[in-house]
Amino acid sequence: MSRRPLPEPDVDQPDNDDLADQKPSKSALKRQMHALQALGERLLKLRPNELKKLPLSDRLREELTIYHQIRPGAREGRRRQMQLIGKLMREEDTALIAEKLDSERNAHRAQGLSEQLAAQWRDRMAGGPIEDLQVFESQYGGLGGDLRDLVMRARRELENDRPPQAQRLLYRRLLKRLTE
Numbered sequence: 347m348s349r350r351p352l353p354e355p356d357v358d359q360p361d362n363d364d365l366a367d368q369k370p371s372k373s374a375l376k377r378q379m380h381a382l383q384a385l386g387e388r389l390l391k392l393r394p395n396e397l398k399k400l401p402l403s404d405r406l407r408e409e410l411t412i413y414h415q416i417r418p419g420a421r422e423g424r425r426r427q428m429q430l431i432g433k434l435m436r437e438e439d440t441a442l443i444a445e446k447l448d449s450e451r452n453a454h455r456a457q458g459l460s461e462q463l464a465a466q467w468r469d470r471m472a473g474g475p476i477e478d479l480q481v482f483e484s485q486y487g488g489l490g491g492d493l494r495d496l497v498m499r500a501r502r503e504l505e506n507d508r509p510p511q512a513q514r515l516l517y518r519r520l521l522k523r524l525t526e
Contacts, residue, residue, distance in 0.1 A: 473501075
């Protein structure tokens with residue numbers, strides 16, 4: 347049995363360098379356009395003061411404002427304005443815009459989680475055993491000498507169905523400590 351010789355490389359087939367020079371496929375272009383449109387829709391949900399924080403061109407910012415001025419019943423007008431926004435998005439640094447939007451969203455989420463955690467600790471301290479105060483201080487550091495008195499006042503408010511003044515103050519102190 348004799349082996350066949352390996353075929354010689356075809357000169358007409360492109361090598362890797364030629365593939366990099368080719369245009370992206372139609373599907374890839376559609377995916378890019380859909381991503382730009384999704385980013386544009388995220389921008390439309392922002393308030394004007396939030397838009398000012400983003401690195402947008404003046405023209406794009408103006409067109410985003412115009413979109414909000416088009417009445418909701420004018421679907422075709424809004425659709426065409428959205429297409430214009432998508433076209434302008436091609437000229438923007440979309441990676442930087444998306445990064446800024448994501449960092450804002452993450453900061454907002456972190457603040458919300460801190461608020462939830464502070465509320466949980468407040469409820470735990472005001473309604474649970476006094477050892478919870480020591481657990482908090484061991485995890486997050488001390489809050490000062492008058493914290494024990496504040497916790498006791500919050501407990502009395504809960505027991506006597508009084509307005510939650512001490513509980514609110516305790517929540518603020520806990521939130522400040524958690525966000526430091």
